Amino acid sequence: QSVLTQPPSASGTPGQRVTISCSGSSSNIGGNFVYWYQQLPGSAPSLLIYRNNHRPSGVPDRFSGSKSGTSASLAISELRSEDEASYYCAAWDVSLSVVLFGGGTKLTVL
Amino acid sequence: QVQLQESGPGLVKPSETLSLTCTVSGASVSRTTYYWGWIRQSPGKGLEWIGYIHYSGSTKYNPSLKSRVTISVDTSKNHFSLNLSSVTAADTAMYYCARVGSTIEFDFWGQGTLVTVSS
Numbered sequence: 001q002s003v004l005t006q007p008p009s010a011s012g013t014p015g016q017r018v019t020i021s022c023s024g025s026s027s028n029i030g031g032n033f034v035y036w037y038q039q040l041p042g043s044a045p046s047l048l049i050y051r052n053n054h055r056p057s058g059v060p061d062r063f064s065g066s067k068s069g070t071s072a073s074l075a076i077s078e079l080r081s082e083d084e085a086s087y088y089c090a091a092w093d094v095s096l097s098v099v100l101f102g103g104g105t106k107l108t109v110l
Numbered sequence: 111q112v113q114l115q116e117s118g119p120g121l122v123k124p125s126e127t128l129s130l131t132c133t134v135s136g137a138s139v140s141r142t143t144y145y146w147g148w149i150r151q152s153p154g155k156g157l158e159w160i161g162y163i164h165y166s167g168s169t170k171y172n173p174s175l176k177s178r179v180t181i182s183v184d185t186s187k188n189h190f191s192l193n194l195s196s197v198t199a200a201d202t203a204m205y206y207c208a209r210v211g212s213t214i215e216f217d218f219w220g221q222g223t224l225v226t227v228s229s
Binding site for chain 2: 033035037043044045046047050051056088090092096097098099100101102103104
C-alpha cells in the first residue's frame, strides 16, 4: 500500500474533464513539490507535471496540476482517447528520505 | 534531445547481482545541474524509486534497498550503472533509468529493460 494514495481507476468520455487525486501527508505532499507522470500502455513513464503545476514543453495545456495542503490533483480537460494511460503522482518524503510514488490511477476513456 | 538506454542481462539467478548500465546521449552526465537515477516497476504494479547519483559521486538510495544497491557513474563513457546484490524473485521488474532534475523530477526516461530473477 502506497503512502501516496490514488484511486486505482478513473474514467470519462471524450470531451469530458476528469480529475485524479493524490493524498499524502505533511512529510511529503504537505511540504514538498508534487509531480505527475503519464505511462501509456507498453511505454515508459513520462513527466507530465512538475513542481505542482508546471508543464514540460510539449505537454498540452489540457493537463493541469494543483496542490492544497496534503493533497494534490491532476485535471485533464477535453479528454481524448490517447489520454488512456496510467497516471502516477510522486513527491519527496522528508521523514522516510525517499521519493514516493502513488499507486497509480488507470484512466479509461469510454 | 536527451536519450537514455538501459542495457544488461534480462535473466539473473537468485542470490546473484543484477547489473545494468544506462547510456546517455544528448546530454552529459557531468553536468552539475542533474542527477541520474533508477526506478523499477514490478509486473502489473506501480513505480518504486531505487536511487540516484550525481557525477561528483554523491548518491541517494531508497532506504528499503540501500543495503543491496550501488549506483556508479562513468563520465568518460557518459553512462551510469546499477548494481543490486542478493536478488530474489521479488526483484523481478522493469528497470528504468532517468535524468533527475534539481527538484527531483524525472524528466527524461529510458525505455526500460525487463529483468527476471529465476534459476
